[in-house]
């Protein structure tokens with residue numbers, strides 16, 4: 065039996081907890097509410113107005129003008145998330161933090177106490193009750209024989225729902241539903257499936273394996289199993305947590321490009337994103353990989369092993385740029401990617417000596433990271449990733465010249481170098497980093 069505990073409207077509920085005057089009101093958590101941005105989370109009171117996470121703040125304001133707009137504070141959410149994980153660990157040692165507000169609990173090693181449906185339901189009810197009593201928050205829990213079913217069951221009844229499904233019940237419930245409802249099927253995959261005549265989860269379950277394999281490779285077979293409610297993925301407890309093997313970012317360009325300054329600026333932005341993730345999760349990398357896809361969909365990847373481990377964007381950028389220079393023949397490019405592998409925990413092992421001890425640089429980097437943790441990724445970005453357009457003349461700080469000559473603010477969806485403010489993913493990686501630190505300290 066596996067449980068997925070999913071906190072209801074987590075960020076908004078934590079804000080309501082800290083600020084009693086927000087309780088019972090529509091609350092919208094976002095970045096700086098005076099600036100352009102997107103909704104990070106909406107309380108259940110705001111949802112009937114159509115407010116959803118990811119929607120521009122301005123649109124949320126139109127839909128629900130009387131809502132309270134609150135600037136999100138990741139530290140609060142991370143703290144609460146860690147408190148909750150600690151509580152889950154009193155039920156089973158096999159707890160996998162899945163995101164900042166979701167965790168899998170594996171009951172299979174508990175013997176009698178977790179083996180039956182009744183036992184799992186009883187435990188889920190107690191956990192739900194304790195989350196309400198001790199933390200003043202709501203959670204929805206899904207229970208199933210594997211992670212896939214637990215995850216999908218948790219979404220059936222929200223907020224404060226409790227849903228148990230076995231494979232049979234899973235199929236009864238989900239086979240009539242749109243194929244995109246299946247965990248792991250995104251909008252692109254769903255489009256592709258629909259072009260093949262697969263509209264529902266049931267269609268996918270009934271589809272021929274050879275056809276799926278031909279269209280999607282190994283993923284196709286996996287998808288068919290998922291449609292049947294079958295999943296072998298283990299719950300990975302954080303204390304034996306699997307470290308990521310690589311961290312990468314890639315981007316499909318808005319149009320094919322052979323404009324050197326633009327491509328270079330894009331590489332800088334990717335290097336910056338990779339470096340942020342490395343530092344965010346406490347890793348340094350020994351190997352860097354560049355990926356190029358040209359306008360004919362020809363893809364190459366080129367790797368370089370480094371003599372020192374790196375986690376800063378300039379070092380990563382220099383290597384990525386050199387690889388690009390050496391391998392690009394001037395054809396229009398469609399996609400660029402940069403990834404880091406050969407990951408080691410920062411400060412562990414012998415590689416410490418290999419770091420250039422530049423305290424000023426380190427202090428600056430930490431300060432910049434803090435600013436971005438607090439204010440969002442777009443608050444500070446390498447100038448080179450913003451100024452890559454040939455027609456960019458002098459523009460005020462934080463603004464970006466558009467093709468039509470007017471300027472606009474560099475908001476989360478605005479500037480080329482910017483991205484959505486650090487939110488769920490950022491908070492989740494902070495949770496993981498904290499757990500990893502605890503694990504290393506042996507607590």
Ligand SMILES: [Mg+2]
Pocket residue numbers: 070071072073074165
């Ligand atoms: Mg949630």
